[in-house]
Amino acid sequence: IVMTQSPLFLAVTPGEPASISCRSSQSLLYSDGKKYLDWYLQKPGQSPQLLIYLGSTRASGVPDRFSGSGSGTDFTLTISRVEAEDVGVYYCMQALQISYAFGQGTKLEIK
Amino acid sequence: QVQLVESGGGVVQPGRSLRLSCVASGFRFSSYGMHWVRQTPGKGLEWVAVIWHDGSDKYYTDSVKGRFTVSRDNSKNALYLQMDSLRGEDTAVYYCARDPGYSDYGATMDVWGQGTAVTVSS
Numbered sequence: 001i002v003m004t005q006s007p008l009f010l011a012v013t014p015g016e017p018a019s020i021s022c023r024s025s026q027s028l029l030y031s032d033g034k035k036y037l038d039w040y041l042q043k044p045g046q047s048p049q050l051l052i053y054l055g056s057t058r059a060s061g062v063p064d065r066f067s068g069s070g071s072g073t074d075f076t077l078t079i080s081r082v083e084a085e086d087v088g089v090y091y092c093m094q095a096l097q098i099s100y101a102f103g104q105g106t107k108l109e110i111k
Numbered sequence: 112q113v114q115l116v117e118s119g120g121g122v123v124q125p126g127r128s129l130r131l132s133c134v135a136s137g138f139r140f141s142s143y144g145m146h147w148v149r150q151t152p153g154k155g156l157e158w159v160a161v162i163w164h165d166g167s168d169k170y171y172t173d174s175v176k177g178r179f180t181v182s183r184d185n186s187k188n189a190l191y192l193q194m195d196s197l198r199g200e201d202t203a204v205y206y207c208a209r210d211p212g213y214s215d216y217g218a219t220m221d222v223w224g225q226g227t228a229v230t231v232s233s
Binding site for chain 1: 148157173216219223225
């Protein structure tokens with residue numbers, strides 16, 4: 001399964017919304033009704049951290065300005081109001097099929 | 112607190128071996144599946160391997176099959192990655208990550224180590 005993110009670079013004014021798209025080459029909707037798509041954020045100089053799993057469930061401690069949505073092959077990470085601490089590279093990952101695969105990453109910067 | 116600490120990285124010649132370790136603390140290690148993920152400047156994040164909580168199942172990405180072996184010692188809260196026949200394209204930062212098992216199928220990585228750098232070069 002190949003994961004394709006867009007855009008690869010995003011510059012956003014604080015307080016404005018931001019959206020990142022992730023498309024998978026195969027459906028990530030499994031027979032159990034769940035969508036196996038995760039979102040991770042890698043802040044500068046840090047390890048990746050989990051933001052969203054199963055397409056739309058926020059991980060523990062993740063602010064509610066982050067939300068995930070999508071169908072079987074098209075997914076979106078939305079930040080309702082970008083803050084300075086949100087800078088970094090965002091990755092989607094298909095979590096359905098071994099070998100699990102990440103998108104190329106979307107770098108978010110603050111204007 | 113919940114923590115993963117990798118070690119064992121370094122500079123190694125092509126064709127040689129290296130063993131990475133990941134020590135867990137702050138949670139019941141034996142209850143969780145564990146992953147290895149690597150990151151290269153050119154290719155971003157790449158999933159490498161997974162091992163079931165009890166070591167009963169292991170899976171690898173195609174590019175490392177037959178060369179890398181993932182294992183664990185639950186009595187020591189430790190995860191390992193034995194890397195043999197190393198190639199230049201294995202140069203990366205290697206992370207271990209915990210799988211919380213949010214579902215019966217699929218994978219998620221909710222805790223990551225700080226990473227250990229491996230450079231394969233003559």
